[in-house]
Amino acid sequence: MKLGRGFLAAALILSPLGLAGEDRPNILVILTDDMGYSDLGCYGSEIKTPHLDQLAKGGIRYTQAYNTSKCWTTRISLLTGLYHIQSGREFQHTSLVSEVLGPAGYQCWWSGKHHANFNPHERGFHHFxxxxxxxxxxxxxxxxxxxxxxxxxGSKYAWAFDDKVVQSYTPDKDFYATDRFTDWALGWLDEASEKKDPFFLYIAYNAPHWPLHAHAKDIAKYENTYRKGYQPVRKARYDRQVKMGLFDPKTAPLSDSGQGVAEWNALNEKTRHLESMRMATHAAMVDNVDQNVGRLLAKLKKQGKLDNTLILFLVDNGASAERTLGKAPQHEWGTVGTFQAIGRNWAKVANTPMRLWKATSHEGGINTPLIAHWPAGITTPGTISRETCHLIDFLPTWMELAGSKAQYPGNSKQERIAPLEGISLVPSFRGKPLKREKPLFFAYGSGKAIRQNNWKLVRNRSQDWELYDLSKTRTETKDLAKALTQRVATMAKTYEAWATSYLSGSYSVKQSGKKKPKDKKKQDKKPKN
Known part of the structure; x- marks a missing residue:
């Protein structure tokens, strides 16, 4: 029996564990890579993202959602409900979402980037x-x-196609990663169109991570957009954010431009052209992601599954300030022979209005746009949520919606699996506040932070701790550390106690008594991935 949208929403409200049986929601998680906080139209951008904007209009935009500031660390927390330092690069001592939802009757599929060496097909994903x-x-x-x-x-990595692993993959000439990842996902949706079992579909796009590659037709849309320079684009984004109600200038003023950001007028004409084309190509990559989201939505709508599919869209970390790794392109912009990155100047624009960028624990490194869309379950569509949430909250959320059959740690064969760290976000789907008892912690590379209610303590490298009341200075513009030394000491002690319980001299999990070497990679250096 096909239930109406109103019945489904009412059933969710009445049931503490969400929907049961055939009415449990499908779950679609879309993760992008190195996209900035303000790179979507519904978060203030000039980039055209109509499909994601429509999801936001019919769902919830979260303004205080957190990732872990780095690609691989975010993927661990997202898929396991744990802090990455409780695990390791290979997801040790964890239970993956597939090992929890799979036994509960969900078909689990994953398309795109992994950033670890094991094959997800061996840990419960029916398709990877x-x-x-x-x-x-x-x-x-x-x-x-x-x-x-x-x-x-030209760096080559292993690829996996279900149970088959290939060490090098040279695709056909029609291949473009974002499009092909979507093709695979659409194929699985077709394959399972007649099945009654719900699905968990995770699409990990690697766009707009460097190298900056995009379709020529998409780059052409933005060729003239960024010739005005960094500051005018950043200011225009902020003005739109204020107008749409994302931020209040009194409590979230536009932060300063940050370390080493160049003045546009000080650049020569050739450099200005190169810089504007870098951002134009980045914008084209984001535009293409939105186009592919449109393809997914069209498929779900055609299959009659859109209303009862929870869609979550987010980013793995802030925009990257890693230096421009290639020289001026010898080939057309965005083509196979080029190698470019946006660099810190445009990263600051992409992360408007936040401070700093990827691999830091300031807001520009860890704050992600988060859109939740679920017509059958979200009772407050078109709203902005200022609830604080984190990647560790996702698995508890999915488990609640999957019902009593979803038991943690599921069928994982890993040892020493820690209890889940997060809370369910389901109350926020109903317009209710979240009840979080524990602080949130952040630890990657040189960045450390703890958020306790509205208070945030953060430091970068060996610098002093900074203290912010995020209810009054959301963009980290007024440091209260010198005025509130006792609070700094108390929060620092809480952070160190947490870190000590997992770490041994560096940001590496304790495993078999061995210490991993401290990550000495510095910002703006060529990353090793």
């Missing part, structure tokens, strides 16, 4: 198609094809 590394050439992640230049970013 994607690469195991951190960054690929969007047009050709393998060997140079006849008649084409050598890939500008």
């Amino acid at each position: 198609s994607g690469f195991l590394g951190g960054a690929i050439n969007f047009w050709n992640p393998g060997n140079a094809r006849p008649g084409e230049p050598k890939p500008g970013w």
Whole structure:
């Protein structure tokens, strides 16, 4: 029996564990890579993202959602409900969402980026198609094809297609990563269209991570958009954010431009052209992600599954300030032979209005746009939520919606699996406040932070602790550390106690008595992924 949308919403409200049986929601999680906080139209951008904007209009935009500031660390927390330092690069001592929802009757599929060496198909995903590394050439992640230049970013990683692993993958000439990841997901939706079992579909796009590769037609849309320079674009984004109610200038003023951001007028004409084209290509990649989201929505609507599918869209970390790794392109912008990154100047724009960027624990590194859309279950569509949430909250949320059959740690064969750290976000779908008893912690590279209610203590590298009341200075513009030394000491002690329970001298989990070497990689250095 096909139930109406109103019945489904009412059933969710009445049931503490969400919907039961056939009416449990499908779950679609879309993760992008190195996209800035303000890169979506519904978060203030000039980039055209109509499909994601429509999801926001019919769902919830969260303004205080957190990731872990780095690609692989975010993926661990997202898929396991634990802090990454409780695990390791290979998801040790964890239970994956597939090992929890799979036994509860969910079909579990994963398309795109992994950033670990194991094959997800071996840990409960019924389908996995994607690469195991951190960054690929969007047009050709393998060997140079006849008649084409050598890939500008040519690092090769293993790929897996269900139970088959290949060490090098050279696809056909029609391959473009974002489009192909979507193709695979659409194929699984078709394959399971007649099945009654709900699905969990995770699409991990690697866009708009470097190298900056995009379709020429999409780049052309933005060729003239960024010639005005960094500051005018950033200010325009902030003004739109204020107008749409995301931020109040009194409590969230536009933060300063940050370390080492160049003055546009001080650049020569050639450099200004190169800089504007970098951002134009980045924008084209975000635009293409939105186009592919549109393809997914069209499929779900055609299958009659859109209303009862919880869609979550988020980003793995803030925009990246890693230096521009390639020289001026010898080929057309965005093509297979090029290798470019946006650098810190545009990263600051992408992260408007926040401070700093990827791999830091300031808001520009850890704050993600988060859109939740679920017509059958969200009772407050079109709203903005200022509830504080984190990646560790996602698995508890999915378990609640999957019902009593979803038991943690499921059928994971890992040892020493820690209890879940987060809380369910389901109350926020109904317009109710979240009740969090524990602080949130952040630890990656040189960044450390603890958020306790509205108070945040943060430091970068060996610098002094900074203290912010985020209810009054959401963008970290007024440091209260010198005025409130006792609060700094108390929060620092709480942080160190938490860190000590997992760490041994560096941000590495204790495993078999061995210590991993301290990550000495510095910002703006070429990443090893």
